[in-house]
Amino acid sequence: MGSKGRVPLREPVDEKGRALMTMPLNAIELKAVTKRFKNITAVDSVDMQINQGQYVALLGPNGAGKTTLVEMIEGIQPHDSGEIFVLGKNWKDDKHYLRKIMGIALQETRFTDKVTVRETINLFASFYEISKTRADEILKRVGLAEKRNSYVVNLSGGQRQKLAIAVALTNNPKILLLDEPTTGLDPYSRREVWGIISELKDNNTTMILTTHYMEEAEYLCDRIIIINNGKFLADGTLNELQNKFSDGDVIEFTLTGNGKSGELDNLDKMISLKWDEEKDKGIIVTSDSVATLNHLLKLDREHVIDIKQVTSRKVTLDDLFISMTGKHLDE
Numbered sequence: 001m002g003s004k005g006r007v008p009l010r011e012p013v014d015e016k017g018r019a020l021m022t023m024p025l026n027a028i029e030l031k032a033v034t035k036r037f038k039n040i041t042a043v044d045s046v047d048m049q050i051n052q053g054q055y056v057a058l059l060g061p062n063g064a065g066k067t068t069l070v071e072m073i074e075g076i077q078p079h080d081s082g083e084i085f086v087l088g089k090n091w092k093d094d095k096h097y098l099r100k101i102m103g104i105a106l107q108e109t110r111f112t113d114k115v116t117v118r119e120t121i122n123l124f125a126s127f128y129e130i131s132k133t134r135a136d137e138i139l140k141r142v143g144l145a146e147k148r149n150s151y152v153v154n155l156s157g158g159q160r161q162k163l164a165i166a167v168a169l170t171n172n173p174k175i176l177l178l179d180e181p182t183t184g185l186d187p188y189s190r191r192e193v194w195g196i197i198s199e200l201k202d203n204n205t206t207m208i209l210t211t212h213y214m215e216e217a218e219y220l221c222d223r224i225i226i227i228n229n230g231k232f233l234a235d236g237t238l239n240e241l242q243n244k245f246s247d248g249d250v251i252e253f254t255l256t257g258n259g260k261s262g263e264l265d266n267l268d269k270m271i272s273l274k275w276d277e278e279k280d281k282g283i284i285v286t287s288d289s290v291a292t293l294n295h296l297l298k299l300d301r302e303h304v305i306d307i308k309q310v311t312s313r314k315v316t317l318d319d320l321f322i323s324m325t326g327k328h329l330d331e
């Protein structure tokens with residue numbers, strides 16, 4: 001057969017005609033991942049794709065499932081069902097490769113106390129067959145150079161956290177997973193850690209960071225995922241999340257301790273009401289604050305409720321979180 005009838009070879013393309021070879025590879029991909037502990041579903045059929053170089057914040061209240069999710073990606077906890085790929089590989093078939101490319105800081109890291117800071121890094125460097133000069137380089141980077149000969153037992157809480165980050169960075173990871181890296185740090189140290197983390201962005205590092213701090217997510221991350229009860233409630237850039245509720249207003253009110261009336265559930269133009277039983281406090285999201293406020297004040301005049309205090313303002317990202325989870329981020 002001559003060359004006439006041959007179809008010329010083309011670069012593979014997707015359904016929109018984009019070249020597949022140049023499309024960003026998913027750094028992390030989860031398909032319907034579930035994890036149960038007895039009667040608790042800690043992670044509930046989660047799908048997630050994270051591109052290489054993306055910084056993602058996982059925001060959620062205590063018990064939301066953040067640590068469980070991250071530890072399954074880290075290969076520390078097995079998942080019950082679904083699939084997890086990191087740079088296209090999985091823990092079952094490629095554990096040596098995955099160990100090499102991941103940097104991990106657990107929510108609570110226990111180091112051996114009677115070992116110095118530098119020895120701790122050297123120990124981890126030896127796992128990765130990395131030269132010993134790396135220890136000094138990395139300790140300088142996280143601001144622990146002066147403490148290199150101190151025993152770990154003598155470090156402050158914040159210094160231990162910096163050591164945990166230093167350990168996570170020892171192998172120059174492609175994938176960085178940090179579980180609440182700045183919880184308990186003073187504001188200055190927190191800023192220092194933010195600086196270290198944002199520098200890595202230039203190396204095309206991919207990161208998932210769990211946090212209770214909205215400002216940390218805003219400062220460091222391109223993308224914010226809000227998680228509660230093992231499910232994703234929102235996923236997008238800060239702008240996208242804010243725009244979702246940009247038309248809304250918030251009314252906060254406190255009642256004198258006579259309890260909540262059922263009539264509060266049907267206020268004019270109300271989108272949602274979160275009621276705090278203990279504080280006798282309500283937070284309303286509304287599409288028309290004047291209409292909702294009028295209705296609220298009418299109930300007060302009719303003595304259905306007795307309002308102690310009431311304020312109205314625009315929605316913030318924090319409100320979005322509260323309206324979705326019923327909890328404050330730092331609860």
Ligand SMILES: Nc1ncnc2c1ncn2[C@@H]1O[C@H](COP(=O)(O)OP(=O)(O)OP(=O)(O)O)[C@@H](O)[C@H]1O
Pocket residue numbers: 037040041042060061062063064065066067068069107
């Ligand atoms: N080993 C375990 N055995 C039983 N239940 C567990 C275990 N680990 C986690 N859980 C439960 O799974 C749920 C999710 O926990 P997880 O630690 O993932 O939450 P989190 O979002 O990291 O919370 P925090 O902000 O407090 O760190 C919780 O209800 C928790 O009690």
Ligand SMILES: [Mg+2]
Pocket residue numbers: 066067068107179
């Ligand atoms: Mg946790």
